[in-house]
Amino acid sequence: MGHLIGKAYCIEHVVEVAKSIVLAIHKAPQITGKTKIEAEIIWGDDLVPIIEVLEPVAKAARYVQWDYETIKRCYEKGESPVIINIGGKVSRSNLNWNCGACGFDTCKEFNAYAKENTGGGQLGGPSCNWKIMDYAIACDWACAAAWQYNVDNRIMGSVGFALTVLNYLPDSDVKLGLALGPPRDMVYYSREEMHKDMTYEMDKADMVRCVPEMFTAFTGGGNPQYKTKNDWWAPPEYLNVGYSDAAMEMMQKVLFEEIPEIVVKHSDAIAARYQK
Amino acid sequence: MKKYHEDLDFRGEEYVSDWTPWSPQDIRRKKGVLDAARLMLNSAMTAPAAGGVASIEGHLVYGQEELEAIARKVEELAYKNKAWTEAFLYEAVMVRDSDVIILIGNTRCHETPLDGACGLCGGGLDCSYFYDRKKHRYGLVDITDRSSSRMIDGPLCTARVNDFGFAVGSALWTARTLMVDARPFASIGMAGQKMGYCPKSGMVVGVPVAAKSKNPYVDVNVDYHLINMDKVVDSARKIYQTARIIRGFDYRKWVPKPEKTEGEEK
Numbered sequence: 001m002g003h004l005i006g007k008a009y010c011i012e013h014v015v016e017v018a019k020s021i022v023l024a025i026h027k028a029p030q031i032t033g034k035t036k037i038e039a040e041i042i043w044g045d046d047l048v049p050i051i052e053v054l055e056p057v058a059k060a061a062r063y064v065q066w067d068y069e070t071i072k073r074c075y076e077k078g079e080s081p082v083i084i085n086i087g088g089k090v091s092r093s094n095l096n097w098n099c100g101a102c103g104f105d106t107c108k109e110f111n112a113y114a115k116e117n118t119g120g121g122q123l124g125g126p127s128c129n130w131k132i133m134d135y136a137i138a139c140d141w142a143c144a145a146a147w148q149y150n151v152d153n154r155i156m157g158s159v160g161f162a163l164t165v166l167n168y169l170p171d172s173d174v175k176l177g178l179a180l181g182p183p184r185d186m187v188y189y190s191r192e193e194m195h196k197d198m199t200y201e202m203d204k205a206d207m208v209r210c211v212p213e214m215f216t217a218f219t220g221g222g223n224p225q226y227k228t229k230n231d232w233w234a235p236p237e238y239l240n241v242g243y244s245d246a247a248m249e250m251m252q253k254v255l256f257e258e259i260p261e262i263v264v265k266h267s268d269a270i271a272a273r274y275q276k
Numbered sequence: 277m278k279k280y281h282e283d284l285d286f287r288g289e290e291y292v293s294d295w296t297p298w299s300p301q302d303i304r305r306k307k308g309v310l311d312a313a314r315l316m317l318n319s320a321m322t323a324p325a326a327g328g329v330a331s332i333e334g335h336l337v338y339g340q341e342e343l344e345a346i347a348r349k350v351e352e353l354a355y356k357n358k359a360w361t362e363a364f365l366y367e368a369v370m371v372r373d374s375d376v377i378i379l380i381g382n383t384r385c386h387e388t389p390l391d392g393a394c395g396l397c398g399g400g401l402d403c404s405y406f407y408d409r410k411k412h413r414y415g416l417v418d419i420t421d422r423s424s425s426r427m428i429d430g431p432l433c434t435a436r437v438n439d440f441g442f443a444v445g446s447a448l449w450t451a452r453t454l455m456v457d458a459r460p461f462a463s464i465g466m467a468g469q470k471m472g473y474c475p476k477s478g479m480v481v482g483v484p485v486a487a488k489s490k491n492p493y494v495d496v497n498v499d500y501h502l503i504n505m506d507k508v509v510d511s512a513r514k515i516y517q518t519a520r521i522i523r524g525f526d527y528r529k530w531v532p533k534p535e536k537t538e539g540e541e542k
Binding site: 136 | 396400428
C-alpha cells in the first residue's frame with residue numbers, strides 16, 4: 001500500500017534513475033575492450049564544490065555560464081540536479097596498434113610523451129583516440145538511457161572541468177558530467193532558468209561576435225565594414241583582429257587565482273573519500 | 277511536385293529465413309536489417325556534439341561482393357601489425373557473416389578542430405599540440421597531402437573524436453533498441469577508410485549489423501578464421517561427398533539392408 005504525492009519523491013527518484021543509467025554506462029560496447037570507465041552519482045549539497053568552481057569559469061565562457069546558472073538555481077530552489085560523474089582512463093595506450101591517430105608513429109612514443117604531459121589540459125589529455133571513442137560511447141549510452149527514462153539531461157564539459165580540478169574520480173584522466181533532472185521538460189535546452197539574465201544587448205553582442213559573416217558588408221574593398229547597428233554606415237565600423245588583454249587577464253585570473261582557491265578549500269574533503 | 281499515390285493493392289506473402297545464404301528469403305531478411313542500419317545512421321546524426329556542429333558522414337555497404345572486399349581489406353591490415361593479426365582475422369569473418377556494414381566517419385577531427393583549448397589531444401592549455409604537428413596556414417589545415425604512411429593521419433582533434441564516439445554510441449543504442457546485433461570495430465573502420473569510404477573523414481569506425489539466430493560478433497571460437505560457419509559448411513560438402521564415393525551400388529537393383537536380428541519380422 002502506498003500513496004506518493006507532491007514533488008519530493010519525484011526528485012528523489014532521479015537518483016534511482018541515475019543508478020540505472022550507470023548500468024548503461026558500464027554495459028556500453030567498447031571498440032578496444034580495454035578502456036577503464038567509472039561513474040559516480042552526486043547531488044544536493046555535494047554539488048557545492050562543483051558550483052563554486054563553475055562560478056568564475058562562467059565569467060570567462062558563456063557556455064559554462066549557462067551550465068553554472070542552471071545547476072546553481074535548480075539546487076537553490078531545492079530541485080537539485082543529479083549529476084553522474086563519468087571518468088575514463090585514456091591517457092596511455094596498452095593497444096600497440098601504432099595507428100598514428102594521436103600524432104605519433106607508435107603507441108610507445110605516445111606513452112612516453114603522455115607520461116611527461118598528462119594532466120596539463122583543462123579536460124585532461126593526452127588521449128589515445130580509440131580509448132576516447134570507448135569513453136564517448138559510454139557517455140552517449142548514458143545520455144540515451146536518460147532519454148529513455150524521460151529525464152531531461154545534458155552532457156557537460158564544464159562539469160568535467162570542475163571534476164578534473166577538484167580531483168573527483170582520481171583514477172580517471174578524462175571526465176564529463178551528465179546532469180539529470182529536476183523532473184520537467186527543458187531544463188538544459190531552451191533554458192528557463194536563464195530567462196531574465198540574457199538581455200537583448202548581450203544576445204546581440206554574442207551574435208555579432210560569434211556569427212561575424214552575417215554582419216559583414218561588401219568584402220570587395222578588402223576591409224569590409226561591419227554592420228552592428230541600423231545605420232551601420234554612420235560612422236562605419238570595421239572588423240579588427242588583435243590580442244585581447246581583457247580576455248587573457250580574465251582567463252589567467254580564473255584559472256590561476258580563483259579556481260586554485262576553491263580547489264584548496266575542498267580538496268582535502270574530496271581526497272578523503274577516495275582514501276582506501 | 278510528385279503526387280503521393282497510395283498503393284492499395286495490399287496483399288501478398290513473404291517467406292523470410294536466414295537459410296540458405298543469399299537466397300530470396302535471406303535477402304528479404306537482409307533488407308529488414310538495411311532498414312535498421314539506416315535508422316542507426318540517422319541516430320548517429322542526432323548524437324550530442326560540442327557546439328552542435330555537424331561532423332558525421334556515413335556509408336551503408338551491403339551485398340556479397342561488397343562485404344567480401346571489406347573482409348579482404350581487414351585481412352590485409354591484419355598482417356600489418358602483430359597486435360592486430362589474430363583479432364582482425366576473426367573480425368574479417370564477422371564482416372562476411374554480417375548483413376550490412378555501416379561505416380561512420382568524422383569529417384572534422386583532422387581538418388576543422390573544435391579549437392576549444394580543452395587539452396584532450398596533447399594535454400596542454402591551448403590547441404598547439406594539434407596545429408604544431410599539422411601543415412596549416414593561420415589555423416587553416418591543409419589536408420591535400422594524403423601520402424602519410426600511418427594508418428590514421430594524426431594528430432586528430434580529440435574533442436571531435438569524443439563527439440565521434442557519441443555518434444557511434446547512438447548508432448549502437450538504436451541497434452540495441454531495434455534488436456539487431458551490432459558492434460563497433462576499429463579494423464573495419466580503418467579498412468573502410470583505406471578503401472575510400474567516408475571520404476571526407478579523418479577517422480572511421482565500422483559497425484557491422486546482422487539479424488541472425490546467432491549474434492556474429494560474440495562467442496567466437498579459437499582460430500575463428502579457420503573454423504567458422506562458412507568453413508564448417510564447406511567442410512561438410514567436402515567430407516560427405518568423399519564418404520559417398522568410397523562405396524557405390526546400383527540402387528535400382530540392390531540396396532544394402534541391416535542384418536536381421538533373431539525374432540525380427542521380415
